[in-house]
Amino acid sequence: MPDAKIINTPLTDEIIESLSAGDMVSLSGPLYTARDAAHQRLVEGLNQQLAPPFNFKGQVVYYAGPCPAKPGQVIGSVGPTTSGRMDSYSPRLIEQGLKAMIGKGLRSQAVMDAIIKHRGIYFAAIGGAAALMSQCVKEAEMIAYEDLGTGAIRRLTVERMPVVVAVDCRGREAYRRL
Amino acid sequence: MCLKANCLISPDIRAALACARKNEHLPLGREILATLLQNAQIAEEQMIPICQDTGLAVVFVEIGQEIHITGGSLEEAINEGVIKGYQEGYLRKSVVADPIRRQNTGDNSPAVIHYELVPGDRLKLTVAPKGFGSENMSALKMLKPAEGLEGIKDFVVTTVAQAGPNPCPPIVVGVGVGGTMEKSALLAKKALLRPVDEANSDPFWAEVENDLMAAINHLDIGPAGFGGLTTALGVNILTYPTHIAGLPVAVNIGCHVTRHAEEIL
Numbered sequence: 001m002p003d004a005k006i007i008n009t010p011l012t013d014e015i016i017e018s019l020s021a022g023d024m025v026s027l028s029g030p031l032y033t034a035r036d037a038a039h040q041r042l043v044e045g046l047n048q049q050l051a052p053p054f055n056f057k058g059q060v061v062y063y064a065g066p067c068p069a070k071p072g073q074v075i076g077s078v079g080p081t082t083s084g085r086m087d088s089y090s091p092r093l094i095e096q097g098l099k100a101m102i103g104k105g106l107r108s109q110a111v112m113d114a115i116i117k118h119r120g121i122y123f124a125a126i127g128g129a130a131a132l133m134s135q136c137v138k139e140a141e142m143i144a145y146e147d148l149g150t151g152a153i154r155r156l157t158v159e160r161m162p163v164v165v166a167v168d169c170r171g172r173e174a175y176r177r178l
Numbered sequence: 179m180c181l182k183a184n185c186l187i188s189p190d191i192r193a194a195l196a197c198a199r200k201n202e203h204l205p206l207g208r209e210i211l212a213t214l215l216q217n218a219q220i221a222e223e224q225m226i227p228i229c230q231d232t233g234l235a236v237v238f239v240e241i242g243q244e245i246h247i248t249g250g251s252l253e254e255a256i257n258e259g260v261i262k263g264y265q266e267g268y269l270r271k272s273v274v275a276d277p278i279r280r281q282n283t284g285d286n287s288p289a290v291i292h293y294e295l296v297p298g299d300r301l302k303l304t305v306a307p308k309g310f311g312s313e314n315m316s317a318l319k320m321l322k323p324a325e326g327l328e329g330i331k332d333f334v335v336t337t338v339a340q341a342g343p344n345p346c347p348p349i350v351v352g353v354g355v356g357g358t359m360e361k362s363a364l365l366a367k368k369a370l371l372r373p374v375d376e377a378n379s380d381p382f383w384a385e386v387e388n389d390l391m392a393a394i395n396h397l398d399i400g401p402a403g404f405g406g407l408t409t410a411l412g413v414n415i416l417t418y419p420t421h422i423a424g425l426p427v428a429v430n431i432g433c434h435v436t437r438h439a440e441e442i443l
Contacts, residue, residue: 022206022404037280067230067270076268077227082311082344104311105344105403126402127311127346128434129213130230131221149282150230150270162213164206164404175403178339 004162010058011099016121021172023165025123031062031102031158032143035081035151039089046092053144053153056098062125063103065150066134075140075156079130080104083122087111094118102163106175116171124166124174136161179305180235180263183439184227187218190373191350191411191436198348198401198408207406211348214401214434228435229346232269233307235260235289236367242298253291256303261285272310292364304371306438312349312431315341318363321425327386330355330427335393337429338410343403348411350374350432351394357418359426365416366430371438374412387413411436 007015009029019025032054034042045052063083067076083103090101091114099120104127107115115122125133139157146152166174192215199211221228237256241247264271264286273287274280317337321329334353341349354365378384390413400406411434420426 024206024209065230065270065272067227067232068268070226070268073226076270077221077230079230081231082314084344104346106342124343124402124404126210126213126217127343128229129217131224131226131228132213132217134226135220149284150272164402175343176398176400176405178342178397178399 009060009100011060011121012058013119016099016119016169019121019165019168021165021168021174025163025165027060027123027161027163028159029157031060031156033062033064033066033078033152033154033156035063035065036085036089037148037151038145038153039086039093041145043089043092046096052096054155056093056096058097058099060100060102061093061098062156063101066154067130067150069140073134075134075137077130077134078137079128079133080125083107090114094120106177107167112167112171115167115169119169121165121169122167123163125161125163133161179303179439179441180260180269180307181225181267183305183307183437184232184267184269185221185225187222187228187435188373188438190375191434192218194374194411195348195434198411202401202406202408204400204404204406206404207401207408210401210404211408227269228437229309229433230270231272231309231311232264232286233309233437234273235286236306236308237289237291238304238306238368238371239291239293240296240302241293242300243295244299245301256289256291257287260289261287301443302440303443304438304440306371309433312345312433315345316366316428316430318359318426318428320359321427323423323425325425329425331386331390331393333427334390334413334429335397338394338399338431339397341431342399345431346433347399347403348401348408348434350436351390351410351413352430352432353413353415354428354430355415355417355426356420357426358420361418362426362428363430365418366428369414369416370430370432370436372414374414378415383415383417387415
């Protein structure tokens with residue numbers, strides 16, 4: 001993306017405030033993958049007051065379940081999954097300090113409200129551009145819930161991952177609501 | 179075949195994406211279409227999946243009625259092929275054994291297999307791995323005959339509008355009209371197999387497809403859902419005779435890859 005803003009993770013309030021819905025962004029730094037099964041466990045853990053597998057503060061969660069890595073690959077194809085399946089869990093994680101989510105598709109009003117209240121941000125990765133995104137991943141490390149297979153939590157270090165600001169911290173949205 | 183379907187974009191889809199990129203008026207939409215084409219290129223060069231959701235393997239089998247299959251069960255052979263393809267091809271295993279208890283089967287089996295007995299002595303296999311970002315946005319409705327063509331169009335356009343950005347637009351829209359409840363659903367799935375540059379053989383339905391394509395691309399969902407002219411790459415309709423009292427309509431949405439590979443044995 002030629003006009004993309006270059007941003008490093010973890011994110012500060014200052015960076016988040018500088019971004020607006022519809023901006024093309026090139027992300028570098030750590031991200032954590034988690035799908036719905038991992039979210040369910042994260043929230044159950046919080047309910048039982050267990051220490052989470054990673055500190056949410058300032059971090060970015062990527063809704064993605066990668067393909068297995070071929071020999072010589074860091075990770076297999078890794079595009080975004082539909083974010084709506086995480087809607088019931090996200091506000092809880094945002095309250096705990098999670099700053100950004102990367103996925104695809106529309107979010108619920110509760111998630112939008114949590115984003116505004118806690119100065120969060122929701123990025124959309126391009127659905128289906130999974131081969132291209134695997135090339136942006138420089139490191140991948142298993143963090144938790146290995147039994148979930150593709151749905152486990154992995155810490156990825158990415159370079160220049162192309163995303164679009166889908167919902168900014170003021171609650172403005174780049175998606176067309178019909 | 180599982181590998182081929184998952185790593186190589188079909189020529190009609192590639193051409194449609196390239197054409198859409200030329201015509202798209204919004205810069206972000208053009209950028210997204212360019213990224214999707216680049217993604218397909220990387221997938222092909224490295225033989226890696228275009229999308230991480232390598233799907234549930236849907237297999238259409240056309241069996242020539244003169245064939246006698248020996249040496250074991252065809253169903254087992256198909257599932258063995260799926261297991262081998264997903265294992266050796268480093269494809270994602272996305273199947274759970276029970277819809278509620280949700281334990282991953284670990285090998286992407288079983289496939290969903292549709293058999294059809296046809297004249298002749300050949301066996302045709304079509305593997306169409308279906309990702310659930312788009313599958314989840316599909317819908318079926320039993321219309322009243324009085325709702326007619328307008329009812330069909332309205333249902334198709336509403337289904338696409340409600341799907342919005344979720345099924346990874348630009349999408350391919352498979353529509354099944356007629357038959358019974360399950361027949362219309364199967365027709366909608368099968369409709370996704372037709373190349374997007376091939377018109378319906380019935381001029382009446384070809385015109386309906388054109389009308390729907392125009393209405394859908396007028397929704398301004400656009401590539402990845404950020405607005406623009408390209409919401410659908412194709413609308414394919416299949417029909418079947420139905421009951422005097424009914425008008426079943428099913429809409430199966432395919433993503434911008436709408437994968438399939440076929441072999442004739």
